[in-house]
Amino acid sequence: MSGPEGEEKVVKSELRWALAAGAVVFIIFAAVLWAAITMRMNPPSNIEHADPATLHMQGEFTESNLGTTVEPDGRVTVRMVATQFAFVPNCLMVPQGREVTFRFVSPDVIHGILITGTNVNTMIVPGYVAQVHTVFRQSGDMLMPCHEFCGLGHSEMIARVQVVPADQFRPGPDGRAHCEGQTPLVNTAAPGVPAGDVDAGAQAQGPLVSGEPSPDPAQATQDAVAAAQPATGE
Amino acid sequence: MASPDPHNTPETEAERRAGRLWARTAVMVVVGFVAVFGVLGFVIIPVAQGAQAGIDPWSAICRAVGVSPGSPAMRQPVSDTPAQPVSNVAWTPAILNTLSGADRATGQRLAQEVCSACHGESGVSPSPNFPHLAGQSAAAIYKQLHDYRSGARFNEQMTPVAEALSEQELAAIAAYYAEASDDLRLGTRNPLPDERLQRLVSEGDPSRGIPACNACHARGAGGPIETPMINGQHAAYLEAQLTAYANGGRRNDIYQRMRTISAALTEQERRELAAYYQGTR
Ligand SMILES: [Cu+2]
Numbered sequence: 079m080s081g082p083e084g085e086e087k088v089v090k091s092e093l094r095w096a097l098a099a100g101a102v103v104f105i106i107f108a109a110v111l112w113a114a115i116t117m118r119m120n121p122p123s124n125i126e127h128a129d130p131a132t133l134h135m136q137g138e139f140t141e142s143n144l145g146t147t148v149e150p151d152g153r154v155t156v157r158m159v160a161t162q163f164a165f166v167p168n169c170l171m172v173p174q175g176r177e178v179t180f181r182f183v184s185p186d187v188i189h190g191i192l193i194t195g196t197n198v199n200t201m202i203v204p205g206y207v208a209q210v211h212t213v214f215r216q217s218g219d220m221l222m223p224c225h226e227f228c229g230l231g232h233s234e235m236i237a238r239v240q241v242v243p244a245d246q247f248r249p250g251p252d253g254r255a256h257c258e259g260q261t262p263l264v265n266t267a268a269p270g271v272p273a274g275d276v277d278a279g280a281q282a283q284g285p286l287v288s289g290e291p292s293p294d295p296a297q298a299t300q301d302a303v304a305a306a307q308p309a310t311g312e
Numbered sequence: 313m314a315s316p317d318p319h320n321t322p323e324t325e326a327e328r329r330a331g332r333l334w335a336r337t338a339v340m341v342v343v344g345f346v347a348v349f350g351v352l353g354f355v356i357i358p359v360a361q362g363a364q365a366g367i368d369p370w371s372a373i374c375r376a377v378g379v380s381p382g383s384p385a386m387r388q389p390v391s392d393t394p395a396q397p398v399s400n401v402a403w404t405p406a407i408l409n410t411l412s413g414a415d416r417a418t419g420q421r422l423a424q425e426v427c428s429a430c431h432g433e434s435g436v437s438p439s440p441n442f443p444h445l446a447g448q449s450a451a452a453i454y455k456q457l458h459d460y461r462s463g464a465r466f467n468e469q470m471t472p473v474a475e476a477l478s479e480q481e482l483a484a485i486a487a488y489y490a491e492a493s494d495d496l497r498l499g500t501r502n503p504l505p506d507e508r509l510q511r512l513v514s515e516g517d518p519s520r521g522i523p524a525c526n527a528c529h530a531r532g533a534g535g536p537i538e539t540p541m542i543n544g545q546h547a548a549y550l551e552a553q554l555t556a557y558a559n560g561g562r563r564n565d566i567y568q569r570m571r572t573i574s575a576a577l578t579e580q581e582r583r584e585l586a587a588y589y590q591g592t593r
């Protein structure tokens with residue numbers, strides 16, 4: 079390839095490819111835009127500090143405020159502490175088909191959670207609040223293991239999430255909801271597993287879910303990582 | 313050899329002008345791109361999302377930029393719950409410094425004057441009614457003394473003792489007892505051999521959500537800093553504490569760590585574990 083004609087050809091071909099690449103970029107941006115407006119999808123933006131040393135002395139993450147709360151405006155908020163080597167509380171009750179906001183903190187090291195059968199998945203970094211918005215599409219008992227190695231007791235760090243149909247979700251007058259068979263706050267002597275509990279020994283067999291398996295049991299948006307969140311209200 | 317080297321041909325004026333044009337166009341494209349998507353990402357999208365969720369435009373922009381917490385597309389939950397700490401000990405750098413710089417000599421004097429009557433010479437307690445303190449970690453002793461003093465943990469004998477001491481004195485005593493005796497050091501004695509308990513102690517029981525005791529209670533295990541050494545401790549004391557955790561009589565463990573675990577154990581297991589950890593002389 080030599081001479082001015084050869085060069086012109088090269089320039090033309092470069093332009094064509096540049097246009098093609100530009101078109102791909104624009105299609106991707108258009109998709110991002112579409113998702114942002116219609117599905118409320120966001121890039122990471124939640125920067126919320128929580129001092130790990132004084133977490134247990136702050137109102138929001140004080141023991142008695144942990145767990146599921148229905149706020150006066152009807153929204154469901156779950157607050158949870160991930161600590162070596164347990165989740166507090168270690169069982170959560172949440173309604174199916176309603177918007178649920180999870181707020182996680184850690185007073186010690188990095189932990190992580192995922193709720194089996196859903197796309198709820200986040201790291202919990204000490205110093206920050208990890209927040210996830212989701213809607214559970216199917217009811218049943220799900221397991222929520224810690225998925226970030228956090229020390230010697232990591233493998234026993236598992237919580238349960240009981241997703242109940244919205245009409246069976248009956249929070250108390252204070253707006254709090256607890257798992258069946260779970261005493262809020264202080265555990266009175268209750269050796270062994272209360273009746274009706276999930277046999278956590280079955281965890282190797284995967285999530286314990288009832289009803290028809292759906293390919294999309296929950297869609298989560300996370301303030302820390304973008305994911306899909308269809309705008310569904312109650 | 314005959315053709316001239318293309319890199320050495322002098323640039324014509326026209327070529328130079330074309331080059332400048334390219335450079336300018338490229339800069340404009342990049343700047344335009346950043347500007348358009350900056351406005352889209354930080355202004356238009358958050359404002360549009362905020363409008364759907366009932367968030368005012370300015371807050372939506374602040375959230376998108378990351379200066380205020382929350383997502384521009386979701387209302388942020390609020391909580392005005394008053395703090396109800398089960399313990400007022402916070403492991404801030406200031407407290408850790410106080411502990412590491414504490415005056416052992418003062419600690420020793422106070423220990424001999426006040427504590428030795430019950431907890432024995434150098435923290436080795438002859439009576440099972442009083443726990444050993446020798447070799448206990450300074451953080452554990454400090455946390456418990458602080459909790460007795462603040463009322464988070466109550467004991468008729470210990471509470472008045474702790475209430476009479478200052479913060480500095482607590483730290484000094486804690487630092488002294490951590491190194492007090494070579495005779496008995498909590499955390500160094502061998503537990504009783506027992507295969508079944510050994511599993512619970514070193515592997516836990518996933519079916520009941522019980523983590524291995526040694527994930528926290530072994531020296532240097534890496535659990536919470538205030539975790540006390542329990543091997544070598546009097547069995548009667550350990551059992552009493554486990555029972556108190558299980559029935560809510562003692563609730564100064566931050567985030568219910570021990571209350572949850574102890575409530576999942578049977579009464580028999582609590583007794584056996586206490587004896588196991590006391591070990592053999
Ligand atoms: Cu963990």
